[in-house]
Amino acid sequence: xxxxxxxxxxxxxxxxxxxxxxxxxxxxxxxxxxxxxxxxxxxxxxxxxxxxxxxxxxxxxxxxxxxxxxxxxxxxxxxxxxxxxxxxxxxxxxxxxxxxxxxxxxxxxxxxxxxxxxxxxxxxxxxxxxxxxxxxxxxxxxxxxxxxxxxxxxxxxxxxxxxxxxxxxxxxxxxxxxxxxxxxxxxxxxxxxxxxxxxxxxxxxxxxxxxxxxxxxxxxxxxxxxxxxxxxxxxxxxxxxxxxxxxxxxxxxxxxxxxxxxxxxxxxxxxxxxxxxxxxxxxxxxxxxxxxxxxxxxxxxxxxxxxxxxxxxxxxxxxxxxxxxxxxxxxxxxxxxxxxxxxxxxxxxxxxxxxxxxxxxxxxxxxxx
Amino acid sequence: xxxxxxxxxxxxxxxxxxxxxxxxxxxxxxxxxxxxxxxxxxxxxxxxxxxxxxxxxxxxxxxxxxxxxxxxxxxxxxxxxxxxxxxxxxxxxxxxxxxxxxxxxxxxxxxxxxxxxxxxxxxxxxxxxxxxxxxxxxxxxxxxxxxxxxxxxxxxxxxxxxxxxxxxxxxxxxxxxxxxxxxxxxxxxxxxxxxxxxxxxxxxxxxxxxxxxxxxxxxxxxxxxxxxxxxxxxxxxxxxxxxxxxxxxxxxxxxxxxxxxxxxxxxxxxxxxxxxxxxxxxxxxxxxxxxxxxxxxxxxxxxxxxxxxxxxxxxxxxxxxxxxxxxxxxxxxxxxxxxxxxxxxxxxxxxxxxxxxxxxxxxxxxxxxxxxxxxxxxxxxxxxxxxxxxxxxxxxxxxxxxxxxxxxxxxxxxxxxxxxxxxxxxxxxxxxxxxxxxxxxxxxxxxxxxxxxxxxxxxxxxxxxxxxxxxxxxxxxxxxxxxxxxxxxxxxxxxxxxxxxxxxxxxxxxxxxxxxxxxxxxxxxxxxxxxxxxxxxxxxxxxxxxxxxxxx
Numbered sequence: 008x009x010x011x012x013x014x015x016x017x018x019x020x021x022x023x024x025x026x027x028x029x030x031x032x033x034x035x036x037x038x039x040x041x042x043x044x045x046x047x048x049x050x051x052x053x054x055x056x057x058x059x060x061x062x063x064x065x066x067x068x069x070x071x072x073x074x075x076x077x078x079x080x081x082x083x084x085x086x087x088x089x090x091x092x093x094x095x096x097x098x099x100x101x102x103x104x105x106x107x108x109x110x111x112x113x114x115x116x117x118x119x120x121x122x123x124x125x126x127x128x129x130x131x132x133x134x135x136x137x138x139x140x141x142x143x144x145x146x147x148x149x150x151x152x153x154x155x156x157x158x159x160x161x162x163x164x165x166x167x168x169x170x171x172x173x174x175x176x177x178x179x180x181x182x183x184x185x186x187x188x189x190x191x192x193x194x195x196x197x198x199x200x201x202x203x204x205x206x207x208x209x210x211x212x213x214x215x216x217x218x219x220x221x222x223x224x225x226x227x228x229x230x231x232x233x234x235x236x237x238x239x240x241x242x243x244x245x246x247x248x249x250x251x252x253x254x255x256x257x258x259x260x261x262x263x264x265x266x267x268x269x270x271x272x273x274x275x276x277x278x279x280x281x282x283x284x285x286x287x288x289x290x291x292x293x294x295x296x297x298x299x300x301x302x303x304x305x306x307x308x309x310x311x312x313x314x315x316x317x318x319x320x321x322x323x324x325x326x327x328x329x330x331x332x333x334x335x336x337x338x339x340x341x342x343x344x345x346x347x348x349x350x351x352x353x354x355x356x357x358x359x360x361x362x363x364x365x366x367x368x369x370x371x372x373x374x375x376x
Numbered sequence: 377x378x379x380x381x382x383x384x385x386x387x388x389x390x391x392x393x394x395x396x397x398x399x400x401x402x403x404x405x406x407x408x409x410x411x412x413x414x415x416x417x418x419x420x421x422x423x424x425x426x427x428x429x430x431x432x433x434x435x436x437x438x439x440x441x442x443x444x445x446x447x448x449x450x451x452x453x454x455x456x457x458x459x460x461x462x463x464x465x466x467x468x469x470x471x472x473x474x475x476x477x478x479x480x481x482x483x484x485x486x487x488x489x490x491x492x493x494x495x496x497x498x499x500x501x502x503x504x505x506x507x508x509x510x511x512x513x514x515x516x517x518x519x520x521x522x523x524x525x526x527x528x529x530x531x532x533x534x535x536x537x538x539x540x541x542x543x544x545x546x547x548x549x550x551x552x553x554x555x556x557x558x559x560x561x562x563x564x565x566x567x568x569x570x571x572x573x574x575x576x577x578x579x580x581x582x583x584x585x586x587x588x589x590x591x592x593x594x595x596x597x598x599x600x601x602x603x604x605x606x607x608x609x610x611x612x613x614x615x616x617x618x619x620x621x622x623x624x625x626x627x628x629x630x631x632x633x634x635x636x637x638x639x640x641x642x643x644x645x646x647x648x649x650x651x652x653x654x655x656x657x658x659x660x661x662x663x664x665x666x667x668x669x670x671x672x673x674x675x676x677x678x679x680x681x682x683x684x685x686x687x688x689x690x691x692x693x694x695x696x697x698x699x700x701x702x703x704x705x706x707x708x709x710x711x712x713x714x715x716x717x718x719x720x721x722x723x724x725x726x727x728x729x730x731x732x733x734x735x736x737x738x739x740x741x742x743x744x745x746x747x748x749x750x751x752x753x754x755x756x757x758x759x760x761x762x763x764x765x766x767x768x769x770x771x772x773x774x775x776x777x778x779x780x781x782x783x784x785x786x787x788x789x790x791x792x793x794x795x796x797x798x799x800x801x802x803x804x805x806x807x808x809x810x811x812x813x814x815x816x817x818x819x820x821x822x823x824x825x826x827x828x829x830x831x832x833x834x835x836x837x838x839x840x841x842x843x844x845x846x847x848x849x850x851x852x853x854x855x856x857x858x859x860x861x862x863x864x865x866x867x868x869x870x871x872x873x874x875x876x877x878x879x880x881x882x883x884x885x886x887x888x889x890x891x892x893x894x895x896x897x898x899x900x901x902x903x904x905x906x907x908x909x910x911x912x913x914x915x916x917x918x919x920x921x922x923x924x925x926x927x928x
Contacts, residue, residue: 055501280403291392298385325391332398
């Protein structure tokens, strides 16, 4: 891989010398781990749905190949390119999101999917990174938080559309990421406290407005962690430190979402708690590495966008892991790069590719030229 | 570093750190409670092994999965019952639906489930069902010795046989394995030969046992037809019955050895006395005749060799009812036998020991006892003259003699000689190459609807070996044998039926039990004990035929 000369100014060579290779390597490691987890955890679910046992595993492999291309391509972009693509994606995904209530497909009681001749797509996955780019762009366009009123419009529209599905989890995620970005943009500390209180207020509102949110939180508070979580804990403990061995897990068979939301528990049953801790460390190092790099980033748009994207990535991982180990109430959230799901994988690859692009060491090269 | 990024980084580090710590916490001991609950095994169903005398496993307990469900998690009772019924062997959909639809929190859908079924059930992915490991009693030798071992109920509580007899020990806090007197190899030989005889003679049932003559240990005990102790409920009631202990029989001519023994003991007869067996014997309105009449005066040994009813009835009459009753009581033949394995059936004893009663008992009718009663009595008769207490447990020492012997050593020696001569001079096929064996046949006509039947018999044979110093007593009995294929129809007597079977048993088990082949010299001693004048040695070496006393 050192075939590139430092004086080589081609696009790829330039990328190779400026991209953060540790971050790239850890993302690669995470994606590989995720693929192994899907391979061991998904056959029972596939058989349950009367599909070929390797249905999910094969599809995930194809998605992952696609995701790698998307990630690498996105990481080649300059901040300007990221902004343009992000804005374009925002318009498209917002349009699709608006279509969901009209022509969407119902899965498990919620309408979140669009079907295009056999290909199903979850617009909410793509609207998340797009919204972050747009928000970062708007916030960075003016000093301090002068652009805050303008920035609140897109996030408000997205939140309303998500609540219509209803997808409270994603809506909350979007709001928290937005809050983090506003915080990073320089929100005065009294306002930080105010925003935090407001988010608690939203949570309370969600609790009273949506039956399934209420029952989940009630259940968690009543220490009746719920059926899936109980099984997840069984899976985690059954494996012990070193796991039951690949394919030897048995509790995964009775974990209905063992290929998606509960893939972490299913994987740990087979590979052990030590591997589970390694996976947590991978996520933590990706997030912390990206934050450190963002700190060094002089460009305000790039910094805000990168922090927004990595916060979304990190939050999703933290919530999913928290639910899997029963320190958070059950909430449908996929584990980035590990859970099965094409839309999620491609959208996250796009987001991470953009993070890599935004955090490249010398983005100013483009400016100099 | 920008303070705000630091705050964000700290938040993430905190959350991921919490998840990591939680994983470490789950891995620490003491946190395996949910996992343990998953493989919950009620400890009270644990049960120690039953071993044979050599330490081989006769019954053991293994952990095996069963299929359980929590009906609270059932989403669609009918659909799930149907799906389960399709993959479970022999499951009824209606029963599954009833269980899945019940109000309980824990129902057992299948007590036994194989690996294929487990895999199939797992693939159904039903959230309500799970597998629970529990203790299952396993009998590695299948139906072998099923009656001795017994069986357990679904909660592993002993219900019959050794399982019930030693239930407290097997389930006790120490759970020490129980070593039985049974020898697996001997048991195998006995059951095979008994089964062979039953099939050869198309008998309804059969029983056999091997008792250590000095310790009373049951080295083997078989009752056929047998049953699978894993599924006792599937066997019919007759198969579950142990013919050795649960039923009493009029054993017929095998009983005559006891009559001669008590006659000699009480001085009613001497070895050289003459007994008139001509014609028939009339007592009141009853007539006693012989199966194969000699129509001459017989010596005491001849009364056994030719199995004369008349001669034995005369011995009974000489003794009188009172003395005969005392003897059978002293030998323990009038009360149920109590041993660890439980209590045998109660013998049926004549109400009044009249002349006809004692004459009838003397040739083996009118007194009904279990095969175990009889075998224990013969073991005593041929060793120290005291009745044996049978035992299921392996003994380290011979039984301490208790009280006065019923039979004196002189009579014991005479009985060894007489049973040897009965087998070797008689017509039966009970001789065994290499061993001097003592034996007696018995063919009792069965009573059906209060009448003795012709051609419907119960034939038995008792043998002891080596008869010059008996170590083992073998008893076998066949219920309603027919003549073997290609033989005349009347060859249903013990000499044709059970004697050959016992002969094969002895030939097989002698080496297993480590019994040395008998020396030809022992025959001289046995001949003297039976009242013969020392025969010429050359005659003995010429074989059994040459040793036969000339018949007059």
